[in-house]
Amino acid sequence: MSQDLEALLCDERARLDSITTLEDLEEWWRTTLGRKGSVQLLTRQLGTLEAADRPAFGRQINEIKKVLKEAFDAKKEAVRLDVIAAKVSREAIDVTLPGRRPAKGGLHPSTRILREMYRIFGDMGFQIYRSPEVVTDQQNFEWLNMPPEHPARDMQDTFYTTEEGILLRTHTSPGQIAAMREYHPQPIRIIVPGMCYRSEQITARSEIQFNQIEGLAVGHGIRFSDLKGTLTEFAKRLFGEERKTRFRASYFPFTEPSAEMDVSCFQCDATGCQLCKYSGWLEILGCGMVHPIVLRHGGYDPDEFSGFAWGLGPERIAMMKWGITDIRSFWSDDLRFLTQF
Numbered sequence: 001m002s003q004d005l006e007a008l009l010c011d012e013r014a015r016l017d018s019i020t021t022l023e024d025l026e027e028w029w030r031t032t033l034g035r036k037g038s039v040q041l042l043t044r045q046l047g048t049l050e051a052a053d054r055p056a057f058g059r060q061i062n063e064i065k066k067v068l069k070e071a072f073d074a075k076k077e078a079v080r081l082d083v084i085a086a087k088v089s090r091e092a093i094d095v096t097l098p099g100r101r102p103a104k105g106g107l108h109p110s111t112r113i114l115r116e117m118y119r120i121f122g123d124m125g126f127q128i129y130r131s132p133e134v135v136t137d138q139q140n141f142e143w144l145n146m147p148p149e150h151p152a153r154d155m156q157d158t159f160y161t162t163e164e165g166i167l168l169r170t171h172t173s174p175g176q177i178a179a180m181r182e183y184h185p186q187p188i189r190i191i192v193p194g195m196c197y198r199s200e201q202i203t204a205r206s207e208i209q210f211n212q213i214e215g216l217a218v219g220h221g222i223r224f225s226d227l228k229g230t231l232t233e234f235a236k237r238l239f240g241e242e243r244k245t246r247f248r249a250s251y252f253p254f255t256e257p258s259a260e261m262d263v264s265c266f267q268c269d270a271t272g273c274q275l276c277k278y279s280g281w282l283e284i285l286g287c288g289m290v291h292p293i294v295l296r297h298g299g300y301d302p303d304e305f306s307g308f309a310w311g312l313g314p315e316r317i318a319m320m321k322w323g324i325t326d327i328r329s330f331w332s333d334d335l336r337f338l339t340q341f
């Protein structure tokens with residue numbers, strides 16, 4: 001090999017050895033073995049040589065190409081591994097650092113109070129009966145002794161669907177009727193929980209959606225004393241064994257007689273506080289003996305069967321229990337509120 005070729009080979013190898021990046025490698029290839037690279041340019045010299053010298057010179061160029069190509073491939077692999085190693089060490093994960101704590105969810109306060117009540121009534125022998133939130137006018141009003149033009153309807157304005165006579169239930173009572181029609185003439189003990197809707201001005205005290213838990217017991221010889229015993233026991237299990245209850249006469253279209261049940265204030269132990277407005281009592285539910293007309297709509301003969309029913313608002317009770325002052329907090333999705341539970 002001529003001295004010139006030796007020198008070229010030596011230079012290019014040295015240049016290749018000093019390369020550390022893939023970009024520089026590409027540049028090296030372009031300027032050495034590329035179409036206009038230094039080795040390729042050597043072939044132009046072939047024309048200037050004696051014909052006899054050309055084959056030997058050609059072989060030497062090919063030899064140089066081969067050697068440099070092999071060196072290039074080896075270098076390329078080495079650089080590639082170096083790049084990976086550098087990236088790995090740059091982005092290394094320190095496994096000794098403490099991890100980020102995942103945000104833990106909790107049960108919504110409505111769910112909590114509902115479950116507490118399910119457990120209490122479940123222990124007392126009541127089954128949960130689920131029923132639809134979209135009902136007919138007949139299911140929501142008429143079968144519950146509220147015919148069209150009944151004044152009690154004014155207190156329960158609701159949301160109507162575009163289909164005539166189909167509406168969002170204003171109370172869970174349609175579920176009571178549905179259960180009676182499904183199970184009569186067997187005796188029943190159920191609670192009917194779920195979401196109800198009313199078209200109302202939204203304020204700190206009233207919402208357009210809220211849960212209700214209604215309960216119903218129908219059978220032979222059920223009396224008002226059964227109602228008092230059941231609901232007083234419920235109040236004690238929810239608010240504490242020492243709680244007292246009282247019943248005040250009231251009116252509901254679907255019960256007769258009807259009553260409101262108060263529980264002695266658990267916050268001040270009935271001595272008077274802001275929660276009970278210094279009366280010592282908290283109003284927690286409405287109740288009564290099932291109206292004979294309602295029993296008949298449910299498929300029971302009121303001469304043979306009797307029953308009691310009640311309805312309460314879990315959110316209102318949760319507000320008393322946990323000192324929540326604004327009912328809008330339940331559905332406003334504010335984590336500052338929700339994470340307190």
Ligand SMILES: [Zn+2]
Nearest residue numbers: 265268273276
């Ligand atoms: Zn009080």
